Amino acid sequence: MNILSLFVLVPILMIVFLFLSKGMKQIRAIMITGASALLVLAATLVVLFIKERAASPDAEMLFVSSISWFAPLNIAYSVGVDGISVAMLVLSSIIVFTGVFSSWNMDMAKEYFLWYCLLSLGVFGFFISIDLFTMFMFYEIALIPMYLLIGLWGTGKKEYSAMKLTLMLMGGSAFLLVGIIGIYYTSGHASMNLLDIANQLHIPYEHQRWIFPVTFLGFGVLGALFPFHTWSPDGHASAPTAVSMLHAGVLMKLGGYGCFRVAIYLMPEAAHELGWIFLILTGISVVYGAFSAVVQTDLKYINAYSSVSHCGLVLFAILMLNQTAMTGAVMQMLSHGLMTALFFALIGLIYGRTHTRDIREMGGLMKIMPFASVCYVIAGLASLGLPGLSGFVAEMTIFIGSFQNADTFHRVLTIVACCSIVITAVYILRTVGKILYGPVQDEHHLHLTDAAWYERVSAVGLIVAIAAMGLYPSGVSNMISKSVVPIMEKLAGI
Amino acid sequence: MDFSNFLLMGQEIGLIVVFLILFVYDIIGSEKSKDRWFHWVACIEFAILTVWGFLPKPAGEAFGGMFVSSDLTVLMKNILNIATLIVFLQSYSWLNKENRLRRSEFFTITLVTLLGMYLMISAGNLMMLYIGMETASLPMACLAAFNKYKEKSAEAGVKYVLISALSSGVMLFGLSFLYGAMGSFYFSDLTLQVAGEPLTILGFVFFLGGLGFKLSLVPFHLWTADVYEGAPTSVTAYLSVVSKGAAAFALIFVLYKVFGGIEIVWQHILWWLSVITITLGNLFAIRQTDIKRFFAFSSISQAGYILLGIIAANAQGVEATVYYVFVYLFSNLAAFGVISAVEHASGGKTSIAAYNGLYATNPKLALLMTFAVFSLGGIPPFAGFFSKFLIFMAAGSAGMYVLLFIALLNTVISLYYYLLIVKAMFIKKGENDAVEHFSSDIYNKISMLICFLGILTTGILWGIFCGMYFPYDY
Numbered sequence: 001m002n003i004l005s006l007f008v009l010v011p012i013l014m015i016v017f018l019f020l021s022k023g024m025k026q027i028r029a030i031m032i033t034g035a036s037a038l039l040v041l042a043a044t045l046v047v048l049f050i051k052e053r054a055a056s057p058d059a060e061m062l063f064v065s066s067i068s069w070f071a072p073l074n075i076a077y078s079v080g081v082d083g084i085s086v087a088m089l090v091l092s093s094i095i096v097f098t099g100v101f102s103s104w105n106m107d108m109a110k111e112y113f114l115w116y117c118l119l120s121l122g123v124f125g126f127f128i129s130i131d132l133f134t135m136f137m138f139y140e141i142a143l144i145p146m147y148l149l150i151g152l153w154g155t156g157k158k159e160y161s162a163m164k165l166t167l168m169l170m171g172g173s174a175f176l177l178v179g180i181i182g183i184y185y186t187s188g189h190a191s192m193n194l195l196d197i198a199n200q201l202h203i204p205y206e207h208q209r210w211i212f213p214v215t216f217l218g219f220g221v222l223g224a225l226f227p228f229h230t231w232s233p234d235g236h237a238s239a240p241t242a243v244s245m246l247h248a249g250v251l252m253k254l255g256g257y258g259c260f261r262v263a264i265y266l267m268p269e270a271a272h273e274l275g276w277i278f279l280i281l282t283g284i285s286v287v288y289g290a291f292s293a294v295v296q297t298d299l300k301y302i303n304a305y306s307s308v309s310h311c312g313l314v315l316f317a318i319l320m321l322n323q324t325a326m327t328g329a330v331m332q333m334l335s336h337g338l339m340t341a342l343f344f345a346l347i348g349l350i351y352g353r354t355h356t357r358d359i360r361e362m363g364g365l366m367k368i369m370p371f372a373s374v375c376y377v378i379a380g381l382a383s384l385g386l387p388g389l390s391g392f393v394a395e396m397t398i399f400i401g402s403f404q405n406a407d408t409f410h411r412v413l414t415i416v417a418c419c420s421i422v423i424t425a426v427y428i429l430r431t432v433g434k435i436l437y438g439p440v441q442d443e444h445h446l447h448l449t450d451a452a453w454y455e456r457v458s459a460v461g462l463i464v465a466i467a468a469m470g471l472y473p474s475g476v477s478n479m480i481s482k483s484v485v486p487i488m489e490k491l492a493g494i
Numbered sequence: 495m496d497f498s499n500f501l502l503m504g505q506e507i508g509l510i511v512v513f514l515i516l517f518v519y520d521i522i523g524s525e526k527s528k529d530r531w532f533h534w535v536a537c538i539e540f541a542i543l544t545v546w547g548f549l550p551k552p553a554g555e556a557f558g559g560m561f562v563s564s565d566l567t568v569l570m571k572n573i574l575n576i577a578t579l580i581v582f583l584q585s586y587s588w589l590n591k592e593n594r595l596r597r598s599e600f601f602t603i604t605l606v607t608l609l610g611m612y613l614m615i616s617a618g619n620l621m622m623l624y625i626g627m628e629t630a631s632l633p634m635a636c637l638a639a640f641n642k643y644k645e646k647s648a649e650a651g652v653k654y655v656l657i658s659a660l661s662s663g664v665m666l667f668g669l670s671f672l673y674g675a676m677g678s679f680y681f682s683d684l685t686l687q688v689a690g691e692p693l694t695i696l697g698f699v700f701f702l703g704g705l706g707f708k709l710s711l712v713p714f715h716l717w718t719a720d721v722y723e724g725a726p727t728s729v730t731a732y733l734s735v736v737s738k739g740a741a742a743f744a745l746i747f748v749l750y751k752v753f754g755g756i757e758i759v760w761q762h763i764l765w766w767l768s769v770i771t772i773t774l775g776n777l778f779a780i781r782q783t784d785i786k787r788f789f790a791f792s793s794i795s796q797a798g799y800i801l802l803g804i805i806a807a808n809a810q811g812v813e814a815t816v817y818y819v820f821v822y823l824f825s826n827l828a829a830f831g832v833i834s835a836v837e838h839a840s841g842g843k844t845s846i847a848a849y850n851g852l853y854a855t856n857p858k859l860a861l862l863m864t865f866a867v868f869s870l871g872g873i874p875p876f877a878g879f880f881s882k883f884l885i886f887m888a889a890g891s892a893g894m895y896v897l898l899f900i901a902l903l904n905t906v907i908s909l910y911y912y913l914l915i916v917k918a919m920f921i922k923k924g925e926n927d928a929v930e931h932f933s934s935d936i937y938n939k940i941s942m943l944i945c946f947l948g949i950l951t952t953g954i955l956w957g958i959f960c961g962m963y964f965p966y967d968y
Contacts, residue, residue, distance in 0.1 A: 070957045072810070073887060133883070137874045144873050147913060151921045159921060163913065170909050174902035177883075181890035181898060189891070210895075 002065045003045060004079040004128040007089065010037050011121035018114050027109050034117070035097040038124075042093035049086050053482070060195060060486050061130060069134075073184075074192050078131040083483035084330050087476065088127045088250075088257060091337045094465055095249040096120045099242035101458035102345045106240070112153055115145040116242065123250050127257065130194045132180050136173070139258070142251060143169050146235070146243070154238040155351075165235035169222055176218030176258075182211040183266060198266055198490065205269050212270035216263040216278055223255025223315050224308045225278070226285040233292075236304035241348025244300065248307045249341035253333045256314040260326070260487075264318065268490040271321065276409065279319045283413045285312025290423035294430070299347045299357040302431055303340065306383065309420055310336040316417055317398040320410065323488050325401025327481040328394055334476065335382070335390035335469060342379040342462040346372055349455050350435075353448045359431055364440035369450040373436045375459045380428040382466050385421055390469035395421065397477065499556035502563040505547055505571050506612050512539050513605045520598035528597075533590065533937065536601045537582050544575040555618060559680050562618040570615050570743045570816065577735045577823040578608055583941035584831050585728035587838040587934070593640070600640065603633045604732065611740035615747070620669055620679040620701075623744060627665070627708065631658040634737065638725040650724025657707065657717040665704025671697030681751045688755035695759055702763065705748070708741035709797045712771040719778075722790035727837055727844075730786055731830035734793040739819040742800045746812055749804060757807050761892075764805045769900055772798030776907040780914075785833055785846050788911070789826070792870065795908060796822060799885055802901055806888035814881075814888040817960055821869070821881035824948030828866035831942040832859050839932035849915065851924025855931045860919040862942055867912040869949045872905055877953030884956075 014034040021027050052062045061080035068076045081089070099116070106112045122142025129135040143166065151162035186207035187197050197203075203211065221228040232252070236244045264271040289309030296302045310332065317329035349372050350365065351357050366373040382389035385396075402414040440446060451459065469476055500507065516536055523532070553564045582601070589597040610629025617623035635658065639651020669679070675693040676684055688694060706714040722730045753760055775795030782788040800822075803815035836852070836859070837844055853860035869878035882905070889898045934942075952959055 068957075070960070072813075072960070073884075137879065140874050140879065144868065148916070148920060151917060159917065163910070163917075166913065167906055167910055170906045171903065174899070174906055177886065177902055178895060178899050181886055182895060184887075185890050185893070 002063060002079060003041070003048065004063050004065075004081060006041055007038065007124040007128055008121060010034055010041065011117045011124065014117045015114060015121070018110060018117065021110065024109060027113060028104075031100045031113055035093075035100045038093040038120075039097045042090045045081075045086060046090060049081065049083070050479075053083075064130070064195075066131075066193070073133075074190065075133045076131050076193065077129075077134055078193050079128045080130045080195070081128060083479035083481075084257070084260070085127045087330060087334055087480060088253060089124065091253070091334050092120070092123050092127065092250045094461065095246055095337060095341045096123075098341060098345065098458040098461045099245045101454040101461075102245060102348055103240065103242035104452075104454040106153065108152070112149070112240075115149050116246075119145040119149070119243075119246060119251075123246075123254065126254055132183065132192045132194065132197075132262070135194075135258075135262075136177065136180055139176070139254060140173060142254065143173065146239075146247065146251075149243045150235060150239045153240040153243070155240070156238050157234075158238040161234040161238035165231040168228065168231040172218045172221030172228070174218075175214050175221070179211050179215030179218055179262075182207065182214070183262075186211065194261065194265065198486075203267060208267040208270035209274070212263055212267040212274055213277070215267070216259055219255045219258035219263060220278070220281075220315060221255070223252055223259060224285065224289075224311045225255075225315060226281050226288060226308075226312065229285060229289070229308045229312075232308055233301050233304040236307065236344070237298060237300040241344055241352075244344040244348070245341040248304070248344060249337040252307065252311050253314075253337055256311065256318065256329065256333050259315060260318050260329070264321070265487050265490065268487070269494055271319075272491060272494055275319045275321060279316065279410075279413060282312045282316040282319060283416055285309065286316055286417045286420045287423070290420040290427070293427045294423060296427075297359050299350070299359060299431070299435075300344070302359075302427060303343045303347065306424065306427065307336070307340050309424070310340070310383075313395070313398060313417065313420070316413075317401060320402045320405060321491055322401055322404055323481060323484050324404060325398055326484045326487070327477055328397030328399075328401050330480045330484075331390075331397055331469075331473070331476060332394035335394040335466070338390060338462055338466045338469070339379050339382040342375065342459060342466065343383070345455070345458050345462065346376045346379060349451055349459075354442070354445055359434045361441055362435040362445070363438045364436070365445070366436045368440070368445055368448050371450045371456065372459070375463060376436060377432055378463055378466070380432050382470070384425045384428045388467070388470045390466045393470055393473040393477075499561075502552055502554055502556045503561065504551055505543075505568065506609060506616075508543050508546060509605060509609055509612065512543055513602060513609075515539060516598060516601050516605070520602075529590075529594070532597060533586055537579070537937065540575070540579050540582055544572065544579050547572045547575055559618045559682055560622050561613075561616050562681075563616055566812070566816075567616050570739075571612055573816070573820050573823060574608065574611060574736050574739055577739065577827060578604065578732070580823075580827045580831075580941045580944055581728055581732045581736070583937045583944075584731060584827070584834050586937035588726055588728055588834065591838070596640075600637070600728075603636050607631075607633045607637070608736070611736065614740055614744040617744070617747070618681050620672065620681075620684075620748075620752070623748065624662075624665065624669060627704070627744075628662060630737065630740065631662065631708070634658070634733065637729045637732070638721055640726050640729060644724075646724035647726065648724075650721040653717050653724075654721050661704045661707035661714065664700050668697045668700025668702075668704065671700065681747075684752045685754060688753055690756050690759060695756065698753060698756070698760065699763070701748075702760075705741055705745050706767070709738055709745065709800070710794050711767050711797055711801070712774045712794065715771070715775070715794050718794055719782075719787045719790040722793075723784055723787045723844075727786065727830060727834040730789075731827055731834070734789065734830070735823050735826050738793065738797060738800075739823065742797070742804070742815060742819055746804055746815060750807070750812070754807075761805055761807060764801050765894070765897055768798045768801035768805065769897065770798075771795065771801065772901055772904045776904050776911070780907070780911045783846055784844055785849070785915075786844050788846060788915075789829060789833075792908070792911070793826065795904065796826075796870065798904075799882065799901065802897065803885045803888045805894065805897070806892040808888075808891060810891050811888040813960060814884040817956070818881040818885050820959070821877040821948075821952055824945045824952060825866050825869035825876075825878050828862055828942060828945035828949060829870070831938055831945060832863045832866070835859060835932075835934040835938055835942075836929055839934070840929045843929070846915065846918055848929055849918045850922040851928050852919040854924065855929060859934075862946055863919060864916050865946065865949050867915050869953075871909045871912040873909075875950075875954060877949050877951075877956075880953040880956045
């Protein structure tokens, strides 16, 4: 069996075992075993991938296999990975793993983890698929569990947020499906396979002109593209900890990955011609998200708007359409995924103890819970781009890449987007200063405990990943930049 | 007369045999044995008929082209059979508690309507189609008014019969135009002669109005909500799946076989019909507080999606439509299985509020309902996703991207109201009048199991289901 299919099989097995399980202990055992299996699988995949890549440097995708599923429409269950998908799979498995530890004590744990596994099934399936239909199916599978996860286990105005998030994302997928059907028929209804469409078939430009915006918008909604980002702050703020982690950390990357893999890869001409419209929108996302984060007082909202800004940067870099920037985009996906997950894990931890997320009601937590606070500082520093942590590497690559475009339009936008770094520093440092240092605001907080062991596992796991990427970026960037080459060749051929 | 013609009517004859056995049993059986066995006998008999329907059947024309049988008609009848069988299973509690003495009437009348639908599907002549439709419609009014001492049920019957009569009149009017223009009712003659003359188009429009009533397309939908609400739940289930499916199948044959020559005209009409049907059905569904009315509007919008498949005017469209109805049967009947179970356990509650907190008391029913509405809303991995995808692909193959886009945006609206049901069951807390934990009767359990398996498997194994009946080339 193909190693990639295991990524789908493991969550399915987890779901089956969860159905049969009884009691908290069994549930935890299943989840930890399953999540560790996924982590090991991802590590194995990296090793195998590097080996395989050395053996066949020209192949676009590795571990390709395909099973026909619905022959009349050329739909197949096709899988395959390149460096980018491998990076995303690693990211997802880390976050799924740490997320399990962050949701250690849940009510209705069985149902919670069932939906959680379904969500991860969708995410993994999406990243391994190279068939448009299969990809879309996994994409939808990943969306719908969010409704119940937020609606049932969330906090605050959870029902409203859950509905808003689900409907907006489903609206996005409506655009997407029109795009996919359009791609299939205008390319001569011969294949649903991404590689075949890109390399053997051609979508005429007059069709690309409408399919590209539709597809990009469809994925862009999930990537928090301005002005369709409004689901993100509400959704993240209301979701339970692990769901925020998974959603901001992985699910939003589905958007960026999809824009890259479907919209730009299949329709390079239109991307070249029409990319500027979306580039402006993403530029707004970047700056607007950062400014919004400055005025928030709720920890989760701060982080959610910061995600809008950072994910905007991902789409921004993709649209720069050059190798350095695109490599940076993927690194930013990784980096943002890890650090935002760390943020949400810590916010969940703090909120679980203080029962408030309002930064005005907290202070001096450094003395009360030193472990959690130090982790928070690390996450903050990663977010504002301290060298040695992942954020710096990613943003640096993006801005260098963006500035390589010689025309005024791109350069001005790059400079505008660069400003977001400064604003990021403002809101990160303000939050850190307010809640971690200074006087203790509420006397009850003095009796709070520091992180429990399972929360420490979650935080340490993520910090290790962030530091690893910051200290050894070349390993990651080499893997990614080779995989960007096919798209660059397409773009160069215009 | 050549009696070999009757060989082609195997399914119809089988149905009549089932009907006669039940009828005779009702007359000669003792009350005690009927209490015990009648429902069982009816279901088993019908199950045998359903299974037998899947055996290979001869194809051809009978009675000078009046009656047509092909693999496709056999498949369509089989789909209707499965749905009817599930409805029979679901009706147990209702029939045996409230209508013990009239239980056989339900079966016999339902079988008559089913016979009418068979004839609609197999018609090779517009008169035959009309007779089939009348056979299916008039007894349906009896069914709607089955709980005759309940005001709403009686009202439903009257509404149905009046509007049905009106639409038949309109349809006959259209048929007379067609006859006037072309001088024949046989499909084979009409195909050759249909051209875009005004009289033909006028006749076609009137004719479509009649079928639109059966399919409950907007603007012919006004009876739907009231009848669905008033009729007994099993009858509503039957109306929403079997009756609608039969009308859709008949529409396919008429449009493709008779009006193939004026494809452009009817594509244009159906384009608008499907847009308003989907949109209005969805918008009205949002406001409903009664679950049966809710599913009435949901089924109106589903009818709009069915049109999306028909409009493609190619083999792919036919396949998509038939598959859509097939999947829709399981999804919708699963929902109605839960509705009738809850209705009987709670003493007749059909408001959506009665479902608040259902997951806490009856988790299995709540899960089935969730699967059903997710399937209706087109969420993977449930079957509805695959059938919706095929329908959309069919519309895409005809190049109707705008229609496709409107329909897709509508799926978002539909998801909103389907999620309201999920929200009621999972997130809302039941008040003190919440439905308590209960166990439904064995028949209903079987029906829900069939639907559950249908929702889970027919989608993922779509290649197999479609591959069995359709050629692999479009």
